[in-house]
Amino acid sequence: MPLAGTRDIAELVAESASMPDVKTEPWTLKDVSILQVMYEIRQGAMLSLLPSSLGPTIPPTLVFTVIAAHESEIGPFTVAEVRVGCRAGARPRSFLARAYTDSPAAAEALATRWGYPIGLADVRLRPGYDRVRLEVKLDGKPILEAAMLNPEAISGSDVQWLPNVHLARIQRDGVEIARIIQVDPDFIYHKADRGKPELTSFDADAWRLAGAEPWWPVSASHVKADMTLPRIRFVLDPSKPAVAGVERVG
Amino acid sequence: MKFGLFYELSVPRPWGENEYKVYHRALEQVRLADELGFDQVWAVEHHFLEEYSHCSAPELFLTACAAQTKNIRVGRGIVVCVPEFTHPIKIAEQAGVLDIISNGRLEFGTGRSATWTELGGFGVDPDETKKTWDEITRVLPKMWTQERFGYQGRCFSMPERAILPKPIQKPHPPMWVAVTSPGTELDAADRGMGSLGLTFGTFADQETKIAEYRRRIRYCEPVGEVVNEQVNTVSFLYCHEDDEVGTKTGLRISGTFNYLAEQLLAARQAYPSRSYPNLGLLPNLRRQSQAVDEVSVPEGLSVGNPDRIITAIKKWESVGVDRINFLLNALEIVPQEDVLKSMRLFAKEVMPHFKGSTVQVGPRMSMPMHADVAAGGL
Numbered sequence: 282m283p284l285a286g287t288r289d290i291a292e293l294v295a296e297s298a299s300m301p302d303v304k305t306e307p308w309t310l311k312d313v314s315i316l317q318v319m320y321e322i323r324q325g326a327m328l329s330l331l332p333s334s335l336g337p338t339i340p341p342t343l344v345f346t347v348i349a350a351h352e353s354e355i356g357p358f359t360v361a362e363v364r365v366g367c368r369a370g371a372r373p374r375s376f377l378a379r380a381y382t383d384s385p386a387a388a389e390a391l392a393t394r395w396g397y398p399i400g401l402a403d404v405r406l407r408p409g410y411d412r413v414r415l416e417v418k419l420d421g422k423p424i425l426e427a428a429m430l431n432p433e434a435i436s437g438s439d440v441q442w443l444p445n446v447h448l449a450r451i452q453r454d455g456v457e458i459a460r461i462i463q464v465d466p467d468f469i470y471h472k473a474d475r476g477k478p479e480l481t482s483f484d485a486d487a488w489r490l491a492g493a494e495p496w497w498p499v500s501a502s503h504v505k506a507d508m509t510l511p512r513i514r515f516v517l518d519p520s521k522p523a524v525a526g527v528e529r530v531g
Numbered sequence: 532m533k534f535g536l537f538y539e540l541s542v543p544r545p546w547g548e549n550e551y552k553v554y555h556r557a558l559e560q561v562r563l564a565d566e567l568g569f570d571q572v573w574a575v576e577h578h579f580l581e582e583y584s585h586c587s588a589p590e591l592f593l594t595a596c597a598a599q600t601k602n603i604r605v606g607r608g609i610v611v612c613v614p615e616f617t618h619p620i621k622i623a624e625q626a627g628v629l630d631i632i633s634n635g636r637l638e639f640g641t642g643r644s645a646t647w648t649e650l651g652g653f654g655v656d657p658d659e660t661k662k663t664w665d666e667i668t669r670v671l672p673k674m675w676t677q678e679r680f681g682y683q684g685r686c687f688s689m690p691e692r693a694i695l696p697k698p699i700q701k702p703h704p705p706m707w708v709a710v711t712s713p714g715t716e717l718d719a720a721d722r723g724m725g726s727l728g729l730t731f732g733t734f735a736d737q738e739t740k741i742a743e744y745r746r747r748i749r750y751c752e753p754v755g756e757v758v759n760e761q762v763n764t765v766s767f768l769y770c771h772e773d774d775e776v777g778t779k780t781g782l783r784i785s786g787t788f789n790y791l792a793e794q795l796l797a798a799r800q801a802y803p804s805r806s807y808p809n810l811g812l813l814p815n816l817r818r819q820s821q822a823v824d825e826v827s828v829p830e831g832l833s834v835g836n837p838d839r840i841i842t843a844i845k846k847w848e849s850v851g852v853d854r855i856n857f858l859l860n861a862l863e864i865v866p867q868e869d870v871l872k873s874m875r876l877f878a879k880e881v882m883p884h885f886k887g888s889t890v891q892v893g894p895r896m897s898m899p900m901h902a903d904v905a906a907g908g909l
Contacts, residue, residue, distance in 0.1 A: 282543070282544075282582075282790075282862070283582060283790070283791065283794045319801060321651070336794060337794075338794065338795070338796045339579070339580070339581050339648050339794055339795055339796060340579075340647075340648060340651070340796065342796065342801070366796070368793055368794055370790070370793075371789060371790045371792075371793035372793070373793065373797075373800060435803055435804075435805065436805065438808075439799075439803040439804055439805050439808075440803045441799050441800055441803070443800065473803070475803050475804075497651075499647065499651065499801050499802060500801055500802040500803065502803050
């Protein structure tokens with residue numbers, strides 16, 4: 282049968298977000314700018330990056346994403362994510378071990394309402410006509426620098442991004458338990474570009490992805506879109522295979 | 532209605548020992564299929580698709596099939612018509628050899644690959660594949676039928692050379708298009724090629740698509756020298772006297788197959804491109820062959836007892852399908868002896884309800900045995 286992750290999740294659970302209630306309301310962010318860069322990773326570490334309830338894609342990938350929300354009810358903010366392409370049973374997903382944002386209010390909202398494992402950092406998305414760059418600095422040190430070069434217009438309908446899954450602690454009968462939370466945003470695309478991916482700096486430890494070695498560029502895309510973070514529909518018991526551990530919310 | 536086998540050749544870990552078993556069990560199934568009166572055996576071309584498909588050299592597998600059988604036709608399902616995979620000259624040459632070895636039993640399916648796993652592995656620009664498929668399918672019949680062939684094209688060029696050997700079917704083997712994305716059946720119709728359906732779909736979906744295919748092909752500009760107006764679909768087969776055993780086992784096969792398929796990286800998931808407007812075969816297989824609940828059988832699957840399977844195939848027949856190809860196993864979850872029993876039961880109880888009722892649709896290919904071969908010479 283397909284391969285499964287081998288990651289000991291104790292450390293991730295310990296620093297994961299605590300969610301008071303998984304029954305959250307949707308949150309629509311208008312006219313966000315999103316850059317996504319995908320690389321294949323060397324296969325030596327592909328199992329050690331994922332919990333045992335998830336499996337790697339063939340080939341294994343990392344997805345670098347920055348989302349810039351210029352307007353929101355909590356003010357402007359920018360979020361950076363590095364996710365491991367994976368499968369939950371037969372479902373295409375991407376596993377987020379650590380995210381960063383430049384806004385304490387956004388960190389609070391994303392952690393408590395959607396369980397994001399998120400910290401504060403300097404996160405920038407710098408659009409240009411020749412390239413779109415993303416930069417993330419933690420305590421002044423670059424932990425991620427990537428770009429999309431030579432943007433060319435494509436249709437938003439050509440873009441397909443994978444839903445997030447990440448570990449969080451949720452309440453169940455008065456007890457806090459670990460669950461993998463699935464967040465599958467909806468997008469309404471206004472503009473989309475595709476270009477050549479470039480990765481110039483990546484600190485795997487800072488993203489809780491020790492051993493991940495992105496080495497083969499795949500694609501880069503940049504969109505303007507309305508993005509809705511939805512109600513959480515499913516969580517997954519990380520101690521079980523995905524086909525047996527899925528729990529419907531509500 | 533004609534029946535066939537369809538091979539992805541999925542192999543459970545550990546591969547070394549199991550690859551040998553899977554290949555040789557498949558050959559045993561093909562020999563039995565030939566004896567039982569199945570009409571065709573198809574093999575995919577896939578590369579790097581761990582467990583899901585270890586069928587990377589189908590021309591060799593099918594050559595073995597041809598050498599070990601007498602009547603069953605051998606189908607490339609499909610040849611990836613992308614030069615980085617195989618140069619068009621070699622595609623034409625391999626087809627010529629296989630048609631000779633099989634004594635004119637080659638069916639020639641064409642396609643372009645739908646996974647980043649494969650396209651990325653060969654360094655292919657996903658934007659290009661539909662264009663290269665179109666160009667290569669137009670030149671292949673000329674390579675087969677012209678004594679010498681020269682070409683200045685978009686994805687390749689060559690000075691005049693004799694591309695050898697030539698297929699023995701005249702004017703050339705029947706050509707098909709792998710249909711996974713919506714609308715590709717119309718590409719097949721417009722080019723006068725057969726529709727080699729690789730997704731399940733509902734009867735209603737298929738009926739509409741087949742009707743439009745039949746309408747469009749009447750106005751086609753054939754890429755070859757003959758029109759191949761036929762519709763081929765694919766299903767899972769597990770036939771058992773006990774309906775519950777048959778359906779449960781069949782659904783295990785389809786579930787395992789779909790689970791494997793989803794571990795791959797579809798082109799669209801990795802590389803945004805207009806060339807891949809949907810995810811292709813893999814999610815379609817998953818969605819359309821999943822049971823609504825644990826006890827129901829998805830529409831059109833050939834699993835269960837003979838009566839249930841006859842009903843499903845009659846329905847396929849009624850919506851215009853000419854041929855059905857069956858996947859027999861996945862990851863070897865069903866023991867070989869049970870697979871062979873299922874084939875025998877199908878041949879005994881189901882085939883007689885369809886043999887002889889074949890409706891000839893459209894012009895058919897002439898498939899003469901080469902005179903020298905017939906005479907035992909050469």
